[in-house]
Amino acid sequence: MGVQTADLDNCLGWYLEFFDAEKKWELDRFSELTLSRLPGIRKLIEISFGDIRLHLFDRAGHNGRTPDDDGFLFQHVCVQVATPQELVERRRRWIELYESGHYTFARPELPTEIVVDDDGVRSLYLFDVNGLEYELSHIPDGPR
Numbered sequence: 001m002g003v004q005t006a007d008l009d010n011c012l013g014w015y016l017e018f019f020d021a022e023k024k025w026e027l028d029r030f031s032e033l034t035l036s037r038l039p040g041i042r043k044l045i046e047i048s049f050g051d052i053r054l055h056l057f058d059r060a061g062h063n064g065r066t067p068d069d070d071g072f073l074f075q076h077v078c079v080q081v082a083t084p085q086e087l088v089e090r091r092r093r094w095i096e097l098y099e100s101g102h103y104t105f106a107r108p109e110l111p112t113e114i115v116v117d118d119d120g121v122r123s124l125y126l127f128d129v130n131g132l133e134y135e136l137s138h139i140p141d142g143p144r
C-alpha cells in the first residue's frame with residue numbers, strides 16, 4: 001500500500017511511533033515510469049509492521065487536501081490486532097501522540113470508541129496524520 005503525504009518526516013515519525021513500524025529502505029531516484037505516474041515524487045520510504053508493508057512518499061505539488069469523502073476512494077484500511085487490549089493501547093497511544101504536539105494532523109479528529117459487534121469483533125476507527133482512515137480490529141477466533 002502506498003501513502004501519499006505532504007510532509008514525509010511528519011508521516012514517517014507518526015507511523016513509526018503509532019504502529020511500532022520499522023523503516024526498511026528509502027529511495028530518492030525514480031524510474032521514468034514512477035516519475036510519469038507520480039510527478040513531483042521526492043522520496044519514498046518503505047516501512048513495515050506485522051504483515052504490512054507501506055510505501056510512504058511525498059509529492060512536490062501536494063495540495064494539502066484530503067480526498068472527497070463522497071467519491072471513489074479506499075475508504076479505510078483494516079488492520080487486525082492480536083488482542084482486545086491492543087485496541088485499548090493503540091487508542092491511548094493515538095491520543096498521547098496527538099497531545100504531544102510533535103505531529104501535524106490533516107484531520108484532527110479523535111479515534112472512535114471501541115465498538116463490539118454481535119460476533120464479538122471489536123473495531124476502532126482512527127485517522128493517520130494525513131487524514132487517511134484505519135480500522136483496527138480484533139476478531140475473536142482469528143482470521144476468517
Ligand SMILES: [Fe+2]
Binds near residue numbers: 076078135
Ligand atoms: Fe472495515
